[in-house]
Amino acid sequence: MNKTITVLAGDGIGPEICAEAIKVLNAIAKKYCHCFDYIFKDFGGAAIDHYGTPFPFDARQAVLSSDAVLLGTVGGPSWSKREKSPESGLLALQGTVGAYAYLRHVKIHDPLISSSPLKEEICRGTDILIVRELAGGIYFGKHGNAPDGSSAFDTEEYSGGEIQRIAELAFGQALTRNKRLCSVDKSDRLDSSRLWRRCVDAVSRAYPDVELTHMHAEQAAARLISDPNQFDVLLCPNMLGDILSEQASSLTGLSISPCACIGGKVGIFTPAMTSQVEIAGHNLADPIGAILCSALMLRDFGLFDEALCIEQAVSSTLSEGIFTRDISQSGVTCSEMGDAIKNNI
Numbered sequence: 001m002n003k004t005i006t007v008l009a010g011d012g013i014g015p016e017i018c019a020e021a022i023k024v025l026n027a028i029a030k031k032y033c034h035c036f037d038y039i040f041k042d043f044g045g046a047a048i049d050h051y052g053t054p055f056p057f058d059a060r061q062a063v064l065s066s067d068a069v070l071l072g073t074v075g076g077p078s079w080s081k082r083e084k085s086p087e088s089g090l091l092a093l094q095g096t097v098g099a100y101a102y103l104r105h106v107k108i109h110d111p112l113i114s115s116s117p118l119k120e121e122i123c124r125g126t127d128i129l130i131v132r133e134l135a136g137g138i139y140f141g142k143h144g145n146a147p148d149g150s151s152a153f154d155t156e157e158y159s160g161g162e163i164q165r166i167a168e169l170a171f172g173q174a175l176t177r178n179k180r181l182c183s184v185d186k187s188d189r190l191d192s193s194r195l196w197r198r199c200v201d202a203v204s205r206a207y208p209d210v211e212l213t214h215m216h217a218e219q220a221a222a223r224l225i226s227d228p229n230q231f232d233v234l235l236c237p238n239m240l241g242d243i244l245s246e247q248a249s250s251l252t253g254l255s256i257s258p259c260a261c262i263g264g265k266v267g268i269f270t271p272a273m274t275s276q277v278e279i280a281g282h283n284l285a286d287p288i289g290a291i292l293c294s295a296l297m298l299r300d301f302g303l304f305d306e307a308l309c310i311e312q313a314v315s316s317t318l319s320e321g322i323f324t325r326d327i328s329q330s331g332v333t334c335s336e337m338g339d340a341i342k343n344n345i
Contacts, residue, residue, distance in 0.1 A: 001034045001035070001301065001303065002034070002035045002036075002037070003034070003035070003036050003037070003067040003068065003301060004036075004037045004038075004039065004065070004066040004067050005025075005036055005037070005038050005039070005066060005067065005068050005069070005070055005297075006038075006039045006040075006041060006059075006062045006063050006065075006066040006068070006069045006070070006266075007022070007038050007039065007040045007041070007069075007070045007072075008041055008042075008043035008044075008059065008063075008069060008070070008071045008072065008093075009040070009043070009046075009072040010043050010044040010045070010046065010071065010072035010073050010074045010086075010275065011044045011045040011046055011072075011073060011074055011075055011076050011079075011086060011275045011277070011280075012072075012073050012075075012076055012274070012275025012276050012277040012280040013072070013073055013273075013275060013276045013277075013279065013280050013285035013334075014044075014071075014072020014073040014074070014275060015072060016280070016281075016283065016285050016287070016334050016335075017072060017073070017271065017285050017286075017287040017289070017290035017291075017334065018070055018072045018290055019335075019338070020287035020290060020291060020334060020335065020337065020338030020341075021070060021287065021290040021291050021293060021294045021338075022038060022070070023338045023339070023342050024291050024294055024310060024313070024338065024341055024342050024345065025294050027342045027345040028294075028298070028306050028309060028310065028345060031306075031309070031345055032303070032305075032306050034303075034306075039062045039065075039066060041056075041058060041059035041062050041063075042056065042059065043055060043059055043071070043072075043074065043089055043093075044074035044075060044086035044087075044089050045074070045075060045076055045078065045079040045086040047059065047086075047089065048079060048082060048084060048086060052084075053084060053089075054074075054084055054085070054086050054087075054088055054089030054092070055089035055092040055093055055096075060096055063093065063096060063097065063266055064096065064097075064265060064266065066266060067266065067301070068266060068267050068268075068269060068297050068300065068301070069093070069097075069266055069267065069268040069269065070269055070270075070290075070293065070294070070297065071093075071268055071269065071270035072270070072290065073270075073271070073273060073274060073275035073276070074086045074087055074089065074090060074275060075087050075274075075275050076275050076277040077277065078277070093268060094134065094261050094264075094268065097261070097264040097265045097266045097267075097268065098135075098263070098264030098265055099134055099135070099261035099262055099263050099264040099267075099268060100133065100134050100135040100136075100162075100165065100166060100263040100264065101131060101132070101133065101134055101166055101169050101170075101261070101262050101263040102130075102131075102132040102133075102134040102241065102245070102259065102260070102261050103129060103130065103131055103132075103173070103259060103260040103261075103262065103296065104129070104130045104132070104245040104248065104249065104257055104258075104259045104272060105128075105129050105130075105257060105258050105259075105292070105296065106126065106127075106128045106129075106130065106245075106248040106249055106251060106252060106257050107126065107127045107128075107252070107257075108123050108124070108125070108126040108127075108251060108252055109314070109315055109318050110124070110318075110319070111318040111319055111321070111323075112252070112253075112254060112256075112318060112323075112327065115252065115253035115254050115327065116251055116252060116253045117250070117251070117253055118225070118228070118251060122226070122227070122228070123228060123229075123251060124229075125229050126228045126229055126251060127232075128228065128231045128232065128233075128234060128248055129173055129177060129232070129233045129234070130233075130234045130236065130241060130244060130245045130248055131166065131169065131170040131173060131233060131234065131235050131236070131241075132236050132237075132238060132240075132241025132242065132245055133158075133162065133163075133166040133236065133237050133238050133241065134238060134261060134263075135162070135238075136157070136158050136159070136162045136237075136238060137156055137157070137158060137192075137237050137238030137239055138154050138155065138156040138157075138238065138239050139238050139239060140157075140238075141154060141155035141156055141157045142154075142155040142157075143155065156190060156192045156237075156239075157192060158192050158195060158196060158237070160195065160199050163195065163196050163199035163200065164199055164202075164203055165263070166235070166263075167183075167199060167200045167203040167204075167235065168203055168206075169262075169263060170183075170233055170235040171203060171204065171206075171207040171210050173233055174207070174210045174232065174233040175207065175209065175210060176299070176304070177232055177233060178232040179209055179210045179211060179232070180210070180211045180213075180231075180232035180233065181204075181210050181211070181212050181213070181232065181233045181234075181235055182212075182213045182214070182215050182220070182230075182231055182232075182233070182234050182235070183196070183197065183200045183212065183213070183214050183215070183235045183236075184214075184215055184216070184217050184220045184234060184235065184236045184237070184240050184241075184244065185197055185214065185215075185216065185217065185237065185240070186216060186217055186240070187214070187216070188216055192237075193237070196237060197214055200212070200214070200235065217236075217240045217243075217244070220234065220244060221243075221244060221247060224244065224247055224248055224251065225247075225251075228248070228251055234248075245272075249272050254286070254326070254327070255271065255272060255273035255274070255286070255289060256271070256273075256286060256288040256289040256292065257271065257272040257289060257292075258270075258271055258272070258289055258290075258292035258293040258295065258296050259271065259272050259293070259296075260293070260296045260297070260300065262300060267297065267300045269293040269294070269296050269297045269300075270290075270293060271289025271290045271292070271293055272289065273286075273289050283333040283334045283335055284324070284325055284326075284333065284334060285324070285334045286324040286326050286327075286334070286337070287324075287334050287337055287338050288314060288324075288337070288341075291310065291314060291338070291341055292310070292311065292314060294310060295307040295308075295310040295311050298310070309345060310341075310345070312344075313341050313342075313344035313345050314341055316344045317337070317340045317341050317344050320340075322337065322340045323337075324337050
């Protein structure tokens with residue numbers, strides 16, 4: 001298989017962790033006889049410095065001509081007072097590709113279980129995929145302020161078609177995992193959530209092999225803390241998914257959760273971590289999140305064996321007691337971690 005990947009390494013530690021993800025992808029390409037070509041473009045603060053905008057035209061053209069985007073980290077204090085923020089490029093990127101689904105994979109690896117804030121007997125084995133609707137809901141509804149500033153409003157609105165397409169995607173993801181899907185809403189209070197629940201029920205009839213449950217958002221938030229293993233795939237409206245995906249990622253105690261924005265012309269794959277500019281350039285970053293993003297990318301290509309190979313290589317490396325210095329003072333560097341994972345491919 002031949003694929004072209006646009007690499008938007010971004011700012012801070014972004015270039016370092018993207019380099020390690022590419023190192024692992026190249027090992028997969030060699031093992032399975034694929035060809036991955038890379039296009040490197042500035043994005044975020046780096047693009048502001050060079051072009052005055054976080055998502056310049058040539059990067060946009062590269063994205064639209066590729067099969068996937070590997071995105072590093074974006075932003076930092078040096079751009080905080082700029083008219084255009086590095087982070088504004090993220091919305092422009094998502095809009096350009098037409099992504100409507102946000103995936104976050106939250107898994108607690110046994111060798112890192114002590115990093116979780118939860119007790120071992122509660123969190124061991126946690127492996128959750130959160131599917132968040134990304135293009136609708138309250139973030140995109142009507143909003144405004146009273147002329148005198150005394151009140152404001154934001155409107156939650158969904159169409160049946162928007163709900164149907166994200167539900168179909170979530171059920172499809174569940175079929176590749178443990179075939180359990182929990183749909184989160186606020187149907188006890190919101191008409192938009194009542195429509196959400198009806199539409200998810202209707203879509204579920206086409207997926208009889210997937211066990212569907214419904215849960216109100218506050219209940220789901222509590223269960224993520226008390227019994228995260230009950231979840232396999234969590235399907236959420238935009239704002240609820242925004243909140244719950246951050247809560248779920250905190251269960252690992254580390255910034256190694258891979259994420260993806262998919263459903264449009266091109267998938268975007270990025271780790272759930274900040275740019276950590278204070279350690280940028282010192283080879284101290286943890287590249288596992290970016291490397292696991294490459295596994296999500298391969299799954300989106302339909303290369304499931306190759307994705308599993310990366311995930312197993314990460315698990316094997318951690319089981320060998322190889323950690324980066326954010327986990328152990330005697331840990332390895334960013335590039336050494338990438339080498340260790342590559343060698344386990």
